[in-house]
Amino acid sequence: MTGENKPAENGRRSFDGSNTRMTNIAVFASHGGSDLQAIIDGCEAGEIPARVCVVISNNSTSRALERARTAKIPAFHVSEAKYPGASDEKIFEILREHEAGIVFLAGYLKKMPENVLREYAGRIFNIHPSLLPKFGGKGMFGINVHAAVLAAGETETGITIHRVTSEYDTGEILAQKKVPVLPGDTPQDLAARVLEQEHIFLVEFLSGCVTVK
Numbered sequence: 001m002t003g004e005n006k007p008a009e010n011g012r013r014s015f016d017g018s019n020t021r022m023t024n025i026a027v028f029a030s031h032g033g034s035d036l037q038a039i040i041d042g043c044e045a046g047e048i049p050a051r052v053c054v055v056i057s058n059n060s061t062s063r064a065l066e067r068a069r070t071a072k073i074p075a076f077h078v079s080e081a082k083y084p085g086a087s088d089e090k091i092f093e094i095l096r097e098h099e100a101g102i103v104f105l106a107g108y109l110k111k112m113p114e115n116v117l118r119e120y121a122g123r124i125f126n127i128h129p130s131l132l133p134k135f136g137g138k139g140m141f142g143i144n145v146h147a148a149v150l151a152a153g154e155t156e157t158g159i160t161i162h163r164v165t166s167e168y169d170t171g172e173i174l175a176q177k178k179v180p181v182l183p184g185d186t187p188q189d190l191a192a193r194v195l196e197q198e199h200i201f202l203v204e205f206l207s208g209c210v211t212v213k
C-alpha cells in the first residue's frame with residue numbers, strides 16, 4: 001500500500017475525499033487574515049489534521065500575506081491589475097503547483113475563477129459572518145453584515161461555513177454556529193464577537209469535530 005493510499009490513522013477521511021492523513025489547504029484572504037491565523041495555529045497545534053500549503057490574496061497589502069510569510073507559508077498576491085487577463089490562470093497554476101487538496105476562503109472578497117470552481121468542485125469552502133441565507137450576497141461583507149443584522153432587529157446572528165459556487169454566499173450550508181446579539185451592540189461590537197467565535201469554529205470544523213453534512 002503506498003503512502004498516498006494509506007487510510008487515515010484516525011479513520012477520518014480528508015476533506016479532499018482521499019484517505020490520506022494530511023490535507024493541503026489553500027487559503028484565500030483579502031484583509032486582516034485573523035481567520036487564516038486561526039487555521040495556521042490549528043494546524044500547527046495538531047488540532048487540524050492538515051497544513052496550509054499556500055495563501056493567495058488579491059490585495060498586496062493584506063495582513064494575511066504577512067501572516068503567511070511569518071509562518072513560512074508560500075504567499076502570493078494575485079490580481080487582475082498584476083496579471084491582466086491571466087489572473088484566473090495564475091491562481092489555478094499556484095493551486096496546482098502547491099498541490100492544494102481543498103480551498104478555504106477566509107475573508108476573500110473576490111469570486112472564485114470558473115476554472116478553480118470546476119477543478120475543486122465540492123472542495124471549496126467559505127466562512128461567512130451571519131446565519132445564511134440571511135444577510136448574504138453582494139455587498140454583504142465586513143461591517144455591512146453586522147450593521148444589517150442590527151438594523152433588522154435580530155436577537156441572534158452567527159457564522160456559516162458553506163461550499164462555494166459561482167454566486168456569493170450560496171452553496172450548500174455545511175455548518176453553522178449561533179452568536180447572540182446583545183442590547184446596545186454596535187456593528188463593531190457584533191463583528192468582534194462573531195470573529196472571536198469564528199476562530200474557534202474554524203478549527204472545530206476543519207478538525208472534523210463539526211459534522212460535515
Ligand code: GRF
Pocket residue numbers: 029030031032033034035036106107108127128129142195198
Ligand atoms: C470574517 O468575518 C469572515 O467571516 C469574513 O471575512 C472576515 C475575515 O476576517 N468572510 P479576517 O480577515 O480573517 O480577520
